[in-house]
Structures are given as structure tokens and as C-alpha cells.
Amino acid sequence: xxxxxxxxxxxxxxxxELGSRLLIGTAQYPSPAILAEAVRxxxxxxxxxxxRRESGRERAGQDxxxxxxxxxxxxxxxxxxxxxxxxxxxxxxxxxxxFATPWIKLEVIGDADTLHPDVxxxxxxxxxxxxxxxxxxxxxxxxxxxADRLVEAGCExxxxxxAPIGTGRGLMNPYALxxxxxxxxxxxxxxxAGIGLPSHAAAAMELGxxxxxxxxxxxxxxxxxxxxxxxxxxxxxGRLAFLADPIDARDMAAPSTPVLGTAFRD
Amino acid sequence: MKIIVNGExxxxxxxxxxxxxxxxxxxxxxxxxxxxxxxxxxxxxPAHRLADGDVVEVLAPxxxx
Numbered sequence: 490x491x492x493x494x495x496x497x498x499x500x501x502x503x504x505x506e507l508g509s510r511l512l513i514g515t516a517q518y519p520s521p522a523i524l525a526e527a528v529r530x531x532x533x534x535x536x537x538x539x540x541r542r543e544s545g546r547e548r549a550g551q552d553x554x555x556x557x558x559x560x561x562x563x564x565x566x567x568x569x570x571x572x573x574x575x576x577x578x579x580x581x582x583x584x585x586x587x588f589a590t591p592w593i594k595l596e597v598i599g600d601a602d603t604l605h606p607d608v609x610x611x612x613x614x615x616x617x618x619x620x621x622x623x624x625x626x627x628x629x630x631x632x633x634x635x636a637d638r639l640v641e642a643g644c645e646x647x648x649x650x651x652a653p654i655g656t657g658r659g660l661m662n663p664y665a666l667x668x669x670x671x672x673x674x675x676x677x678x679x680x681x682a683g684i685g686l687p688s689h690a691a692a693a694m695e696l697g698x699x700x701x702x703x704x705x706x707x708x709x710x711x712x713x714x715x716x717x718x719x720x721x722x723x724x725x726x727g728r729l730a731f732l733a734d735p736i737d738a739r740d741m742a743a744p745s746t747p748v749l750g751t752a753f754r755d
Numbered sequence: 756m757k758i759i760v761n762g763e764x765x766x767x768x769x770x771x772x773x774x775x776x777x778x779x780x781x782x783x784x785x786x787x788x789x790x791x792x793x794x795x796x797x798x799x800x801p802a803h804r805l806a807d808g809d810v811v812e813v814l815a816p817x818x819x820x
Contacts, residue, residue, distance in 0.1 A: 514820030524818075539819025540787065542761040542812065545780025550815025554785060557816070567819045575792055582794035583787030583814055654820070704820035 498728065500699050502535075502646050502677055503592070503624040505563070509534045510694070511724045512565065512679065513717065514704025521556050523713050528560055531707065531717035535563045537594055539570075540584055565626060567594040572607070574614045581618055593618060594648070594681075596628045604654045608635040612642055619643030628681050631665035633672055640676060647676055648702060651693060652683025655705045659689035663696065670697045687716075687723030694727025695735065759810045773800035776813070786813050 499506040513533040518524035528536060538557060543550045557564060566584035571577040574597065581593045597614055599607030606629055615625050619642055627639050631649045639647055649669060652658035660666060661683065670678060680693040681702040690701045701724055710716035756769055760779060767775040772788060772795060788795045789812040795803050805811075 514818075516818040516820045518818075537819050539817045540814040541817035543781070543784065543786050543815030544761070545784070545813075548784055548815070550786075550817050551784060553818060554816035569819055579789050579792055579794045580814075582796075583789060583812075586794075586796060587785060587787045587814070587816060 498732070500677060502626070507534045507563075509721075509724075510700040510728055511690070511720055512537065512681075512700060512702040513707060513720075514702070515553075515557065516704055517708035518713060521553070524708075525556060525560060527707055527713040527717040528562065530714040530721065532721045533562065533717075535565050536560070537565045537567050537702065537704070538588065539567050540580060540587065563592075564588050564590060565592050565594050566590065567628075568596050570598070571596060572598050574610045574617065577610070577614045578617050578621075581614075581623060582621070585623065591622060591624045592626065593623050594626045594628060606630055606650075608632065611635070612638045615639055615644055616642040626679070631662055631669055633665075633668060636669055636673060640673065645676065646679065647673065648679040648681035650682040651680045651689060654682045656683055657685025657706055658683055659685055660692055660696075663692070666693070666698070667696055687719045690720055691723040691727035691730070694724055695730050697731050700724075756805060756807045758805055758808065761811070761813055767805070769805045771801055772803040772805060772811070775805055775811070776800065779813075781813060784815065786815050788813055 499508055500510050509532045511531055511533045512535045513528060513531045514537045515524055566588045568577045568580045571580055577597045595615055597607045597610040599605050611627055615627050618625050625644050626646045626648055627644050628648050629635055636647055651660045677699040679700045679702050680698050684690050684703040685706050693701050707713050707717045758765055758767060767778050769775055791810050
């Protein structure tokens with residue numbers, strides 16, 4: 490099923506077609522080997538990466554970069570930890586050079602406790618980066634007006650949160666996510682952050698979202714590779730369900746077995 | 756001259772960013788650089804003169820979500 494789904498139903502980000510609708514983060518795994526195993530089990534074709542200070546002596550980043558290149562996946566660098574437009578733009582420019590991609594997962598954090606995006610700075614940074622030739626994947630809230638502004642700024646993908654980063658609470662506001670989907674039917678939408686269980690990922694796909702991005706739910710699971718496989722199946726199941734046009738929920742029971750010809754009834 | 760590299764005070768001969776990176780052990784390492792919060796591309800490093808008190812960031816690929 491996976492093969493036919495992959496080949497027949499690609500998702501496109503800025504003109505790049507991908508078979509997998511699961512994007513996976515590379516942080517917090519127990520070891521590099523387990524990270525590699527989880528990425529393979531997830532079937533993901535895009536992984537998120539970051540930039541951090543490198544010591545001229547220890548060079549920790551070089552081994553990590555070699556591992557990612559060996560996995561043969563596309564990288565989506567982030568601007569995690571940036572709290573201002575200036576920091577985010579400079580980090581994006583550094584990421585473009587190091588990772589040799591115009592893709593950037595744009596995060597501008599407004600509150601350190603909740604990691605709530607600063608949506609005003611996000612829109613401003615997105616505008617600056619689009620003008621500089623970046624292909625921006627903004628990590629945003631489920632706010633409709635902010636989504637409109639990001640699209641006006643030139644974003645061709647939006648990544649609203651399901652819940653705050655690392656909380657694993659699933660889709661806090663399915664109504665808002667459904668509204669966003671209806672408002673922007675032609676923009677690829679990715680639920681990014683807050684996913685804790687495969688059922689959350691399936692629910693996002695059933696709403697018609699194009700993809701799901703997660704990290705902690707796999708990296709911090711007792712068996713990351715097995716959980717990565719579970720998410721792979723959940724994302725595919727949710728996508729198939731969406732394509733199959735689900736029934737509407739109703740309040741009263743409706744018999745599924747035909748009533749006509751029931752014994753003992755005239 | 757005295758500069759700040761990744762938050763630590765360092766003494767380098769300079770005079771430019773490329774030379775300072777060599778001196779600090781980054782010669783063959785894949786890194787991106789910024790000075791005083793502004794990106795400096797690889798190609799601009801040899802021409803970028805350092806000044807006392809410059810704040811230099813040297814970043815490399817790292818795990819991210």
C-alpha cells in the first residue's frame with residue numbers, strides 16, 4: 490500500500506514532490522544510531538536540522554552532518570531558539586550556506602515558557618526572507634489572519650501547531666485547523682508540533698492536512714524506531730481516509746443492517 | 756585583538772575573519788559565521804576585517820526539531 494500511495498499521491502513543497510507525508514525532527518534521540526534507525530523506519534524524506542555553536546576543538550556538528558548526509562534525505566533547517574526578526578534572518582542565512590538549501594523552517598519564539606510563536610515578528614521575518622530568495626516554511630499558530638498574512642508575504646507552505654512544542658497533547662483546536670484548511674485549500678498545510686500519538690497524526694491527515702511534522706513523540710518514545718513506524722502507518726491511514734471521503738458524524742443511531750425482511754415483524 | 760567567539764573572549768592575530776577562523780581551529784570545518792549578528796558568507800570572510808570587541812558566531816549543523 491505504501492508504494493502505491495507514495496507514487497500516486499505525492500505532496501509538493503515549493504515544487505519538490507515527495508512520497509512521504511511525514512517530516513521528522515532529528516533532536517533528542519538516545520544515540521545517533523537510534524536516530525538513523527528511526528528516520529529509516531519513518532519513511533520520511535525530509536528531516537529537520539538546526540545550527541548551534543561549534544567548538545574548533547570538539548567539532549560535534551561535523552559527525553552529525555555526515556550521518557544526515559548518509560541517510561540520503563532532504564533537510565529542512567530551522568531557526569529554533571530565535572526570538573527576534575534579526576536573529577531569525579541571520580540564522581536562516583547561515584543555514585542556507587551550510588545546508589545548501591533555500592528551505593527554512595522559520596521559528597520566531599515570542600514566549601519562552603510556551604514557545605508560542607511571535608506571529609508579528611514571524612510575518613516580518615517571512616517577508617524579508619522571501620525577498621532574499623528563501624522558500625519559507627513558517628511555524629505558526631492556527632490563527633487564520635496570521636495565515637493570510639504569511640501567504641501574502643510569499644509563504645507557499647504553512648505549518649500551524651497542533652499544540653505547543655514537545656507537549657504531545659495532540660490537536661488542541663481541530664475546529665481552527667479545519668477552518669484554516671477550508672480557508673487555504675491550495676496551500677500545503679503541515680501540522681507541526683504538539684503531536685504525541687499516531688492517532689493525533691492520523692486525525693490531522695483526516696482533516697485534510699497535507700503532512701505532519703513531529704520530533705519528540707518519536708525521539709522520546711521507549712522504542713523510537715517502532716514508534717516511527719507507527720507514525721508512518723498512521724499518516725498513511727489518515728491520508729487514505731481523507732481521500733476516501735469519510736461519513737459525517739450524526740447524533741442518532743442508524744441501523745447498518747437492512748431492516749426490510751427482519752424476522753417476526755410484519 | 757580581543758574578540759568574542761561563541762560567547763567566549765578570545766585573543767586572535769587576525770586581521771580578517773578567514774585568518775581568525777584558521778587560527779581558532781576551524782580551518783577545514785563546515786561552519787557558518789556571523790559578526791555582530793549579521794551573516795558573513797564564506798566568500799566574504801577573507802575581506803572581512805575584524806575589529807576589537809567584535810562578536811563572532813561560528814555555527815555548525817546540529818540536531819533540530
